[in-house]
Amino acid sequence: MVDPATLGTAVVAALASLFMAWAIGAGSSGSTPFAPAVGANAISVMRAGLIVGVLGFAGAVLQGQSVTEAVGSDLIVGVSISAMAATVGLLTAAILVALGVFKGYPIATAFTVTGAVVGVGLAMGGEPAWGKYQQIVTLWVLTPFIGGGIAYATARLLRSDRAPERLLVPGLAGLVGAIVANIQFALLGPPDEGGSIAGEAAQALGGGGLPSRGVATLALAAVVVAVVAADARRDEDGAQRRFLLALGGLVAFSAGGSQVGLAIGPLVPLLDTFQSIPVFALLFGGGVGLLAGSWTGAPRMIKALSQDYSSLGPRRSIAALIPSFAIAQVAVAFGIPVSFNEIIVSAIVGSGYAAGGAGVSRRKMLFTVLAWIGSLALSLLVSYGVMAGIEAL
Template sequence: MVAAGTLATLLVAALASLFMAWAIGAGSSGSTPFAPAVGANAISVMRAGLIVGVLGFFGAVLQGANVTEAVGTSLIVGAPITATAAIVSLVTAAVLVAIGVFAGYPIATAFTVTGAVVGVGLALGGDPAWAKYREIVALWVAVPFVGGSIAYGTARLLRAERVPERVAVPTLAGLVAAIVANIGFTVLGPPGVQRSLAGAVAAALPAVVVAGVDTGRIAVTVAFAVVVALALFRDMTLDEARGQRRFLLALGGLVAFSAGGSQVGLAIGPLVPLLGGEGASVQIPLLAVLVGGGLGLLAGSWTGAPRMIKALAQDYSSLGPRRSIAALIPSFAIAQTAVAFGIPVSFNEIIVSAIIGSGYAAGGAGVSTRKMAYTVLAWIGSLALALAVGYGAFTAVDAVV
C-alpha cells in the first residue's frame, strides 16, 4: 500500500513530467522536424504541427526506452533521484524551455534537462558520472560540425549541374532507406531487446554466411534501399517537383519520429527511479510511462509548436527544397545515432546546425548570423543556468521540506 503523502508526491512529479513533455513538444521535438519543409513551402505550419505530434508519439513509444533510462539512471552516481528531486529538475527545465518557446528562441532541451538533473543529483550528494558526461559532451560538440558538414556537402551535391536531381535525390533516398532498415525497434525483438526491420526479415530467411559474416541483413538492407531509390526515381521522372516534395515530407516524418524517440526521455527520464526497479514507490511498466510521455509531446506539438516552426523556418534561413533535404538527412542520422546509444541530444542544435550548413552551401544566403549567435549563447547559458538553478532550488526545497 502506497502512503497518501507518497502518492501525492508521485502525482506532482508526474504532472511536472507532463508539463516538461508539453514544453518539449511545443519547442524542440514539435518544431524542428518540419521546419525546413515549411520553409520550403512543402507543407503548412498548422498541418506540420499536427503530423509531427502523431509521429512523435509513435517514436516515443517505440524508441524512447534508451534515452529515458539514461536520463533517469546514468547522469548521477550513488544517489538515485527522489520524487522531490524529480519535481525540481523537471520544473526547472520546463520553465526554461517554455521561456524559450514564448520568446521565439529555440532553447536546447537536452542542455536544460541534463543540467537540471545533474544539479539536483549533486545537491542530493551524488557523484558526477564522468564517463557518461564525456559521451554526451562529445556528441554535443560533434553535432554542429558533423551535421553542418554533411548538410553542406549534400546541398552542394544537389546544386551541382553535372549531377541531375532526378538521380541525386533518389540516391539520397536510398541511403536514408538503408538507415531506416537498420533502426532498432522494441516491438520487433524479444522482451528487452531491439531489432531492426532488416534484422527481422533476415532472421526469417535461410542464413547465408560469407567469410564468417551473415549476409542476410546486408542483402535486405541493399534491397530495401534499391526499391525506395527506384520508386522515387520513377516519381521524379513523372514530376520532378512532386517527387522532391514527397521525399522532403518523408524526411520530415522520419525526423519527427526520431525526435519522439529521443526527446521523450528528457521528460520522463527522472521518473524512472520512482516507478520501477528496487526501492521504487510503485511499479509501473516503462511502456506505460512512455505512452504518457508521448501524449504530452503530442499535446505540446498541437498547441505550441506552430510558433517555433515559424521561427525556425522563416527567421533562421530562407530554405528551398534542396537545402531543406540537405538539412533533414544529417538530422535524421544523428538523431538515430543518439537514440541507439542512449544519449540525450538537442534537436534544436541538430536542426539549426544543419540549416546553417545547407545555407552556406548557397553562399550563406538567408542565414541570420546575429540570431545564430544569440541561439548558441542561449544553449550554453541554459545548461549552466539549469544546473545552478536545479542545485539551488533543490537545496532550498530540501531544507524546508
C-alpha cells in the same frame, strides 16, 4: 504500501513531467522536424504541427526507452533521484524551455534537462557520471560540425551540375532507406531489446549475421531508390517535395524517440517504488504530452526556425533533414540525450551556407548559442540551489 506524502510528491512529479513533455513538443520535437519543409513551402505551418505530433507520439512509444533510461539512471552515480528531486529538475527545465518557446528562441532541451537532473543529483549527494558525460559532450560538440558539414556538402551536391537531380534524389532516398532498415523498434525482435527491419528480414531468410543484414539493408535501399526514381520520372518537382515530406516525417518520429526521455527520464527511479507501473506507461504518457505540445505550441517555433535562420528551398531542406535524421538515430541507439534544436539549426545553417550564406541570420545564431549555453548553466545552478535548500530543511 506507499505513504500519502510520497504518493502526493510522485503525482506532482508526474504533472511536472507532463508539462515538460508539452514544452518539448511545443519547442524541440514539435517544431524542428518540419521546419525545413515549411521553409521550402512544401507544407503549411498548421498541418506540419498536426502531423509531427502524431509521428512524435509514435516515436516516443516505439523508440523512447533507451534515452529515457539514460536520463533517469545514468547521469548521476551513487543516488537514486527522488520524487521531490524529479519535480524540482523537471519544473526548472520546463520553465526555461517554455520561456524559449514564448520568446521565439529554441532552447536546447537536452542541455536544459541534463543540467537540471545533474543539479538535483549533486544536491542529493550523488557523484558525477564522468563516463556518460564524456559521451554526451562529445556528441553535443560534434553535432554542429558533422550535421552542418554533411548538410553543406549535400546541398552543394544538389546545386551542382555534375549529376542530375533525378539521379541524386533517389540515391539520397536509398541512403535514408538503408538507415531506416537498421533502426531499432520496440515491436520487433525479442522483448525488452527491440529489433530492426534488416535484422528481422535476415532472420526470416535463415541468417542473422552481419552479411545477411547487409543484404537485407541493400535490398530495402534498392526498393526505395526504385520507387523514388519512378516518381521522379513522372513528376520531378513533386517527387522532390514528397521526399522532403517523408524526411520530415522520419525526423519527427526520431524526435519523439529521443526527446520523450528528457521529459519522463527523471521519473524512472520512481518505478522502484511504484512497481506496478511499467516503463511503457511512462512512454505513452510522455508521448501524449509531446502530442499536445506539438498541436498547441509548435506552430510558433516552426515559423521561427523556417523563416528566421535561413531562407530554405527544397534542395537545402533535404540537405538539412538527412543529417538530422541520422544524428538523431545515433543518439537513440546509444541512449544519449541530444538537442533536436542543436541538430536541426546546425543543419539548416550548413545548408544555407551552401548557397553562399543566403538568408542565414548570424545575429539570430549568436543569441541561440548563448541561450543554449546559458540554459545548461542556469538549469544546473537553479536546480542544485533549490534541491540543496530542500535537503537542508
